Amino acid sequence: MHVVVTGGAGFIGGxxxxxxxxxxxxxxxxxxxxxxxxxxxxxxxxxxHREVASETDGTYAFRDGDVRDAEAVREVVADA
Ligand SMILES: NC(=O)c1ccc[n+]([C@@H]2O[C@H](COP(=O)([O-])OP(=O)(O)OC[C@H]3O[C@@H](n4cnc5c(N)ncnc54)[C@H](O)[C@@H]3O)[C@@H](O)[C@H]2O)c1
Incomplete structure (x- = not known):
């Protein structure tokens, strides 16, 4: 499954x-x-995250963006 975690660089999301x-x-x-x-x-x-991803089958990506930017959110969740 492809999961998008908003606030994923923070404490809970991380x-x-x-x-x-x-x-x-x-x-x-x-x-x-x-x-x-x-x-x-x-x-x-x-x-x-990158270290854990390198040890698993999953892929990892970081996107620098703001959840108030509707177009950026649409794009990032498109295949999630
Ligand atoms: N940590 C706790 O114990 C706790 C308890 C109850 C509720 N909460 C709530 O849960 C949420 C997350 O808490 P946390 O401790 O992980 O906070 P945090 O500050 O560590 O993480 C939040 C993350 O969201 C990102 N962020 C903020 N505004 C953003 C925006 N507009 N677009 C994209 N990213 C944005 C920040 O860069 C940060 O990395 C908060 O709303 C907090 O009030 C936290």
């Missing part, structure tokens, strides 16, 4: 995306990397 990857799903994280806190924490989360 763990969710890791769990989907571990279960072998294709995962796209859609996040605007908002700077509420240290962006290095988000970069670390995205590194974990």
């Amino acid at each position: 763990h969710l995306a890791t769990a989907f990857l571990r279960d072998g799903h294709d995962v796209t994280v859609f996040d605007n990397l908002a700077s509420f806190y240290d962006p290095r924490l988000k970069e670390h989360t995205l590194d974990i």
